[in-house]
Structures are given as structure tokens and as C-alpha cells.
Amino acid sequence: MELLTRPSVFHYRGDMSPAAHAREFVETVVQTSLEKWDAEPRYPREAVAASGLTGLFVAPERGGLGLSYAEAVEVFEELGRGDGSLAFSMSMHNAVAAAVNGAGTGEVLERWGPPLASGNALGCFSLTEPQSGTDATTMFTRGTPDGDSWRLSGRKAWVTLGGVADVYAVVAKTGDAPGHKDVAMFVVDGSAPGVSFTEPYRKAASDFLPITDMILDDAPAHMLVPPGVGMRAALAAIDVARFDIAAISCGMLADALDTAVAYAAKRETFGKPLLHHQGLTWMLADVATDLAASRALVRKAAQDIGSDAGPVSIAHAKRFAPDAALRGSIVCSEVLGAYGWLLDHPIARIIAVAKMMTVVDGTAEVQRMVIGRSLEAGTR
Numbered sequence: 001m002e003l004l005t006r007p008s009v010f011h012y013r014g015d016m017s018p019a020a021h022a023r024e025f026v027e028t029v030v031q032t033s034l035e036k037w038d039a040e041p042r043y044p045r046e047a048v049a050a051s052g053l054t055g056l057f058v059a060p061e062r063g064g065l066g067l068s069y070a071e072a073v074e075v076f077e078e079l080g081r082g083d084g085s086l087a088f089s090m091s092m093h094n095a096v097a098a099a100v101n102g103a104g105t106g107e108v109l110e111r112w113g114p115p116l117a118s119g120n121a122l123g124c125f126s127l128t129e130p131q132s133g134t135d136a137t138t139m140f141t142r143g144t145p146d147g148d149s150w151r152l153s154g155r156k157a158w159v160t161l162g163g164v165a166d167v168y169a170v171v172a173k174t175g176d177a178p179g180h181k182d183v184a185m186f187v188v189d190g191s192a193p194g195v196s197f198t199e200p201y202r203k204a205a206s207d208f209l210p211i212t213d214m215i216l217d218d219a220p221a222h223m224l225v226p227p228g229v230g231m232r233a234a235l236a237a238i239d240v241a242r243f244d245i246a247a248i249s250c251g252m253l254a255d256a257l258d259t260a261v262a263y264a265a266k267r268e269t270f271g272k273p274l275l276h277h278q279g280l281t282w283m284l285a286d287v288a289t290d291l292a293a294s295r296a297l298v299r300k301a302a303q304d305i306g307s308d309a310g311p312v313s314i315a316h317a318k319r320f321a322p323d324a325a326l327r328g329s330i331v332c333s334e335v336l337g338a339y340g341w342l343l344d345h346p347i348a349r350i351i352a353v354a355k356m357m358t359v360v361d362g363t364a365e366v367q368r369m370v371i372g373r374s375l376e377a378g379t380r
Helices: 018-039 045-049 069-082 084-103 106-118 230-266 278-304 310-335 337-341 347-359 364-377
Strands: 123-126 142-146 149-160 167-173 183-189 195-197 211-225
Touching: 018 045, 018 069, 045 084, 069 084, 069 230, 069 278, 084 106, 084 123, 084 149, 084 167, 084 211, 084 230, 084 347, 106 211, 123 149, 142 167, 142 211, 149 167, 149 183, 167 211, 167 230, 183 230, 211 230, 230 278, 230 310, 230 347, 278 310, 310 337, 310 347, 310 364, 337 347
Parallel strands: 123 167
Antiparallel strands: 142 149, 149 211, 167 183, 183 211, 195 211
């Protein structure tokens, strides 16, 4: 895969906050191009590369913005207002960019670190397999030593940006012992021999976003995180992804609510705007409460990431916010009546993507398992 080398057409502006910059990117690029991206359909890697938002967690000395998780909340909420699927792909890329620039050494860091931070290369995180999602330690993908490098064989599922990303952070076992002690994380060049991808899955929304299986047949790889700590690193990356998804869900719900309120304020029935009918107003008030609660949970998670309280705080946010976005966007659709079903408004799309957000990187049931264990341990 040929890396992007052309100058960016949408530059990060130092006089704006990251959130304000993300809002400008959404308004000037995403909202004006989304229909075209879906019609082609083609992932807008040039737009993402030019966004200035591809090294959010990478240190400034390595070409990134070096944001804290608290600072990233508003960035992902703004991106969620633009399109949840695009925001999700950018979240995943940022996780890989941070991992490579933070844990990479030697050839891996030199080759992939700066391009990932700048967006000239796209990154993908790959853990799930066709037979192992929630119970990731049952994975069958294996890494075997090959001199100073490794070879990977196996099949990964639900690979976002499959066939489009340049570099893949792949989690695999290095032996046959049960459990996680032999789990490591590897870096794989998407264009290397032995790496192939299936046709993209057919989805309810976001045709531009490829999600595929990835087939590894004795593919060359470099170790990023060694056995013994590989699963811990993978779970830490998933926690960050869950946090990002919760923030993205806030943006999606906020966009649905804004659309419904604007419509209800101008549409009149029985001599007054819809917004003045108590039944509809109370429906939207409940959505607003869910949005406020989602934002509070996400901000608490941002404070706790990296601490002992982090996994539970993230589980609360990931359990609640996507469900609230799905439930609330359906309510907002009902306020629009038949128009809520049309793609002239964003709500129909938000409903479809919100459903995806409830499942990716851990379903609500998985989050309840995490929360339930904390109740048993008395650490709530």
C-alpha cells in the first residue's frame, strides 16, 4: 500500500482548541462529503489524513497533539456529531498510532511511528476472531519466531479498515497453552505477502467503512508487545476504544436531539409548535437527561483511565452511552414523524450506527460483567 505523501488540504490550526478544530473538520469536510463517500463507496483516507486528528494521544515531539483523555472527550463528541462510523475508525487509528509511537522500537517505530501520527498511514487494531470475541483468549491466530521477526497465521474478524489500513496491530498467541500468558501484540504491514482480506461485510449503514475478515498465512510481523503483557496491552487498548465510543455516542445523541428540537420548534400542529405540546416536550426532556448522564459518565471515565477504577468507570460509560444514543435517537425520530425515516435528516443513520456502537468493543452485557465483578469485589 502506498502511503499518502501529498500536502494536507485541511490543516490543524494552532489558534483553535482540538474540539473546535474537530467541529470545523466535521462542518467543512464530513457533513459536506458523507453522502458522496457512501455513494462511491470509498473510505475517505485523504480527508482523514488531512484532518490533523490522527495523532491525538501521540506526544508532540513525535508529531502528535499529546492530548489527555479529558481533552479528547470533546474531540470525539464533535466527531460523533459528524458521523459515528467515521469517528469510530479514527478512534481505532489513534489507538494504533499511540501504541506504535509509545511501545514501538527500531524498525517498527522508524517506519510507522511518524506516518501514523501524521495520518499518512492508517492503523487498525485486530483482536476478534470468528469463533472468539468476548472470550479472546481462545484465539487461534499463532505467531512463530522467524529470526529477528515473526510469522503469523490465522484469521481475524470484524477488522475495521480491512484492506484500507496500512499497518495492523494484531493480537495473537505464541503457544498452545490455555490462558493469556502467551498472548503478544504484533505489527503487520497490510501489503505484506501472506496478508489478505475478504469482501467487506454488508451493513445497515456506513457503506464507505470497510469491515472485513483478515487472513494471515505465514505473514511477516514484528512484535510490538511481548508475551506476558500482550493481553494486558490489548485490554488497555480496548478500554480506550470503549471510552472513545462512549464519547462518540454522546455526539450522536446530541446531534439527534438538536435535529428534533429544531424541527419541533418550527413545525406547527393545532395552532402551536410541536415543542409546545407537553407530551413531545417531555419525551425530548428525557433524551436531554440521558445525554447529560452520558456526558457525566464519560468525563468520569476520562479521569479514571489508567487507574484501578478505570475499567469499571469505562464499563459504566460504554454500557450507558451507546444505549442512550440508540434509545434517544429513536425518540427523536418519532418527533419528526414520517420524516424521521428519511435520509434527508441524520436521525435514521444515527439509529443504525448507534446500534453498532452498542456492540463493538464489548456489548452492554460484557460491560455488565465488568460492573458485576466490581460489585462482588466491593470496589464499586
